[in-house]
Amino acid sequence: MLRLGPAPDRDLRLGTPGGRPDPGPPGRGRLHRPGAGGPTIRRHPPADPDVAARPARRIHPAAPGRDLPARLLLLDPCRGLAAMAAQIRGLADTVGARHVRIVDMGGDILAHGDEETLCSPLVDALAVAACTLAGVDATVYVAGPGTDGEIPLHVLLDRLAGARHLTPTARDADTAGTALAWHPSEASALFAAAVHGARGTVRTVERLIPLTDASARVYELGLDEALARNTVARHLLDACPDTLDEAADLAARLTGIHELDRERRPSSDPARPPVASPGPHATAQETMALIRERAPEATHATYRFAARALGLDWHHIPALRTLLKADSPLLTLR
Template sequence: MKSLLIAAGGGGDAITATLVHAALHGADAPALVLTYAWERLVVDPVPGPRGRADFTGTVPAGDQLRLITPRSAPLPPAGSSLPRLAADLRPELGLLDPYEGTPGLAAQIGEAVTHCGADRIVVVDVGGDVVTDGTEPTLRSPLADALVLAACARLGTPAEVYVAGPGLDNEVPAELLLPRLGAPAFALEAADTEPVGAVFDWHPSEASALLVAAARGVRGVCGTRDSERPITLTSDAAHVHRLTLEDALRLNPLARALADAADLAEAEEASRQVCGFSEIERERRRALALREENADGTGAATAARAEGAPEGRRAPEGLWDRFLDWERTTFRLGLSHVTSRRIREELRLGLDAFQRLRAQLMAASPARDAAPLWRLHGG
């Protein structure tokens, strides 16, 4: 028998589900984590989620359920971090395909219950979108979580919802979420993070990185990408809250509206009605803007990032000097820590260039290492 967990928001939630599983049952206990292939455009340039038809090399685990393995691959031009996650995480990974709406997701989850021999489902969300009501002004991505709640309710298998690190996704602030969540069920500890040790060398998830850092005792004010509002890491940031599925549904009107959504298009329309926007439509607009930038030549930034240089040119100073200048400026903003992703995006570094910088940082100044975050120096 395997534990069955669902990473409600996709992306970094699969990492968080691994942490929660380690805390509940131990890192070596067998488990299956169901997750979306629904990632930021930096990973997958195609808007919206990927379905099972978008991958090669998956393993059937039922009529509709597919397992992702290290040998799976997305069909170009799509991208996905899931095959590499399947190599780095101990639980199996199963793909949630939302294109057949709530009934299709419920069928996939039902096949996962049979595959695992599970008698209950654990739904995991980092940040807290799963308990939002759609009116929060900073809410950006409620649909994936709400679809999972609706599908679990339709299936009827006993389920619980775990929210880890309220507010760490830098969407809805923790002070709005905590009254809805009640007292924490437990706190993640450093030992629970061991199964995800190497993931953040390459994975862009910031919310899960912040959660791991909090569990390891990192404290301070952390800056994430593309957000003026920093995250303050306290002991509360490592807390995990448990709700019944019924309580989560009561708090989430979008999930209730998705009870009979027949496909992803109907689910998207329900999001417009309840929340006033469609996150998939926002992704389409961003993807179009990126294509237009590439077409008119300003997309040279993409090549620059791969080379580790600023927009289209080499800086006269080296990478190390550029980092030091950036660090001093960022420290003056009142930040004590930053995510790797913020360093990469603001310095326009490809993964290879960042790995070179990382090695230099580790050798020259080990005190900056607050893995998976970086401690800033203001000198």
């Protein structure tokens, strides 16, 4: 996600959406204008206005655009690195932005590529490489280091040594509260919970993640510093791939992780199946007991993990929160 300044009323959020059944982000070629039942995406020129995602893609960018205090736009990486850089440069010129802020949740934007728990290095590497190629003045912010579970916290803190940091307030985290009520972003939920003071061990869909004081911080680096730490970004900049597939192939050769191929494969559910699903008339106490049984070693759990452990999918998270009368970013288990 990128944030362009200079003024609050001229801020932008840029993201690259993903989803099935087609691997990777939809790109301009798989979007159409409203009228066929899809949600509207607000865009700023030079991108096409009022573009809608096809319903089969299950992309709902209008909802975060509605819930976040900024304009939301989508970058299209499908036409390669140079085209992505041109989009960033064009958007910055259009709104008169003097600075680009690249915001990464968790810290995998600093990946070397050989981390055992790394799972999604491509998008962050594309953002760093594209901003470098665009020649824009940019800063990289790592929010909630370690909360995405891709690079261990102690490793990230070594790479962030000497970087300036700040700790947002609970009020800051609450600005995303509406989106977190329905969107299953585990890393964002861990960061928000840490800002609110939660500490301990969180059970996510993939693994256990510690919450510490560092989990509540935002670290600031220069674009050149981030580029120096990101192996995939440097190679992307050298190769300047013409398509997203070429970029994914290059990242796979460096890291062993091919994100598009992974999306082409049937999904698997890492959460353990429940011993017994809660019945249609299960109480909040019975439901919580089943979640605690699935995460005996954790002090907290994400709603996404809780839903999967109960045999549900992420669309049921709002109903689960209502049943449990839960309004915090994470479920407290202990």
